[in-house]
Amino acid sequence: MRSIAEGLENYLGSNLGITASIDEWVGSGSLPQILTGNYTILHSKISGIDCLFLVPGNDFDPTPGALEKHIDLLKRSWNGQVVFVPSAISSYKRKRLIQRSIPFIVPTKQMYLPALGLALHELFPGKSRCAEMLSPSAQLLVIAAVLGMKVNDFPLSDLAKKLGYQAMTMTRVSRELDCAGLARLETRGRDRRMTWLAGDAKSLWESALNRLSSPVGRRIxxxxxxxxxxxxxxxxxxxxxxxxxxxxxxxxVAVHRTELSRFLQEHSLQVIDQSETDSDSVEIEVWKYSPAVLATEGKVDRLSLFLSLRESADERVQEALSEMMRDLKW
Known part of the structure; x- marks a missing residue:
């Protein structure tokens, strides 16, 4: 699920210039087996429109007619848009989906989202625009570099292993950072490598800061x-x-969004409303990227923490953030 969500986020960001946070849909548990057994169901907002992404399993390829029935079944529990997300699509099936006005996205290739007024002919390869904010995976790479992880001039395949991403995700991230003017992407022999344009860690942080956002997607x-x-x-x-x-x-505490369901089940936890909390309640921050990658001594990293709290209106928090950042060794 993690790689699927990241692929969608990067594709939407590079082609539409938007930052979408895509998570597992919490309402999946109440759906019929024909849906939960054949699809991964993700949720996000695109330009203010609530969307569910219906991602078929590797061995499941529904016909347009069957897909339409599945979407109708899903809409009994959902009032927003439903977008089909296959890994590939034939020209015949694409035509049938468009005839039925079924929205779809084939990551890295094409999309049809009539609710947004976006048709296939509006996408032009090689003419994508840079998103204003970096995707979560790109932000993680920037922070890793600033904190001293050796990522400069490394083969992209090695970077993917370091950060726990797929090679395809790292390729998209490097292109995103190149587009943002933060890095340069080069091919050397059989390897593709990325080199930061900033001369040092502090310069990279300052150059990227206006493109970085809070890693916290939501709090429960x-x-x-x-x-x-x-x-x-x-x-x-x-x-x-x-x-x-x-x-x-x-x-x-922080939990990566892809780990949330497992975490809650593993500890037999029930989500409660904030109005029901007491002194023993625990706040779980659901992060857009893995907080464990850069964590130190049981705490999330300083830079991600700074981004998560910098909008606080509490003067004590702002003073503590300044103190924490002063102690950072660039």
Missing amino acids: WVSEAGIQGNLLLSGLSALSAYSMLASPGNTA
């Missing part, structure tokens, strides 16, 4: 009972460990 609350194991402190809990800020009343 659970009761503490059942949570065990190695957790990554985030939010004010992490900031209090990095600075002189007093510890908050409730612990905050």
Whole structure:
């Protein structure tokens, strides 16, 4: 699911110039087996429009007629748009889907989204525009470089392994960073490599900062009972460990969005409304990229933490952020 979501985010970002955060849809559990057994269902907003992405399994290739029935079945529980996301599509099937006005996206190739007024002929290879904000995977690579991970002038295949991404994702990320003027993409022999244009870590951070966003997609609350194991402190809990800020009343931890369902099931946790929280409740920050990649000593990294809290109106938080950033060794 992780690679599918990242592929969609990068494709939408590079072709439409938007930043979309795509997550597993929490409503999947109430759907019939014919849907949950054959599709991965993701959720996002595109230009303010709620969308579900229907991603067929590797061995499942529904006919346009069957797909239409599945979408109708899904819409009994969903009022927004439904977009079919196959890995490939024949010209015949593409024509049939358009005839039935079924939206679809084939990542890296083409899309048909009539609700957005976007038809196939509006996409031109090689003429994509840069998104204003970096995708989560591109942001992770920038932060990794600033924090000292050796990523400069490495083969893209090696970078993918370092960060836990697929090679195709890293290729898209490098093109995105090249488009943003942050890096240069080169081919050397059989390897493709990326070189940062900034001369040092601090310059890279300053050059990229206006394109970086909070890694937190959303926040949920659970009761503490059942949570065990190695957790990554985030939010004010992490900031209090990095600075002189007093510890908050409730612990905050970070979980990658692709791990959320497994995490909740593994610890038998029930999501509660914020109004139902007490002193034992735990805040879970659902991150757009893996907080574990750059975590240190049980805490999320400083730069991602800064991005997650920089909009806080609390002066104490701003002072603690300044203290934390002053201690950073560039």
